[in-house]
Amino acid sequence: MTYAEVIGDPIAHSKSPFIHCFWLSALGIDADYRAVAVSTLELAGYFDMRRDDSAWRGCNITLPHKIAALDHVSDPGEVRSSIGAINTVFRGENGALQGTNTDAAGFYAPLADTDLAGKPVVVIGSGGAACAVLFALARMEVGPITVLARSPLKAAALLSRFGLKGEAKPIATTLPPASLLVNASALGMAGQAPLELDLAPLPDDAIVYDIVYAPLETPLLEQAAARGLAIIDGLEMLVGQAAIAFELFFGVAPPRDRDAALRDLLVQ
Known part of the structure; x- marks a missing residue:
């Protein structure tokens, strides 16, 4: 099964798994999205392991790794010299891990x-x-x-x-x-x-x-x-950036016509 993740430290608060799994279920896609705690010292090792895992489609990145992650992935869009931080890593057409920023x-x-x-x-x-x-x-x-x-x-x-x-x-x-x-x-x-x-x-x-x-x-x-x-509130930005990342991970746009139902789920 293909999957994507959100990484950070701490990570238990993240609502990203709820968002992505809601969209996956709505579209009938057999894939998963998980939250993984990754410390600063573990960051390089995390990308080394995922790089060779063909089922892994990418990850979202939260505190405190949005700048440090740039050192572990390719940057074809020159995000380092523009925004200076990434919040999404995905597997490009050639299999290389590419960083981008959907936060903006x-x-x-x-x-x-x-x-x-x-x-x-x-x-x-x-x-x-x-x-x-x-x-x-x-x-x-x-x-x-x-x-x-x-x-x-x-x-x-x-x-x-x-x-x-x-x-x-x-x-x-x-x-x-x-x-x-x-x-x-x-x-x-x-x-x-x-x-x-x-x-x-x-x-x-x-x-x-x-x-x-x-x-x-x-x-x-x-x-x-x-x-x-x-x-x-923070859900506006969170869902907006997640929608762009979802399409990078799974190759299809999320069902944004169901945003109201998604928000109801997230605020429970």
């Missing part, structure tokens, strides 16, 4: 009909997910962007990399007014440190987007909803 498209999808050109944005985080978010925002021509991160120096380098105007500051900094606030970090995720922000500086028409999906209703989104702000 998954992040963008729920914002596709929103005009943010020239409007101020705040992004929290400077890791692999933040790379994909900033890549997408650069193509949306937003700006300026304020990146709040544990390492402002690293965040400033990302702004420069993507040609974005703005500034990098520590996470504890008071929020500037912004049309869009994105949490692209693990803060607020179950088992991680909380994300403590005062949303008072945001205007009433701001959008708050949290890519964390465990828990689905994060304290950040609860606070935003209490203010009446528009919110986008």
Whole structure:
């Protein structure tokens, strides 16, 4: 039986197996999708083993491997020099393991009909997910962007990399007014440190987007909803990026007409 996986450390929180197995079942495909805990020290060995397993169709990648995984797979799309992080590895036509990034498209999808050109944005985080978010925002021509991160120096380098105007500051900094606030970090995720922000500086028409999906209703989104702000939860990006990866793994598009039923399953 062919199969694909999601890898990370930790990984128990991942909803990717529910998503992919839901689509596999709906399409009647005899395949599987699993979650596998892979530590940083095990990453190279993981790809070495899967490389020779013809039943393995690929994997999604979550924390903390989105940047490190680039060292173990081919990069024909030059993701290293563009986004700088991958979240999907699949077996190419010649059998070689190829890395790509579906996070950027998954992040963008729920914002596709929103005009943010020239409007101020705040992004929290400077890791692999933040790379994909900033890549997408650069193509949306937003700006300026304020990146709040544990390492402002690293965040400033990302702004420069993507040609974005703005500034990098520590996470504890008071929020500037912004049309869009994105949490692209693990803060607020179950088992991680909380994300403590005062949303008072945001205007009433701001959008708050949290890519964390465990828990689905994060304290950040609860606070935003209490203010009446528009919110986008982590399932939007998760399902969007998964749909692209699913087609790479199994050679067929997932049944997106069943998204409502899938979401009902995921929020149980």
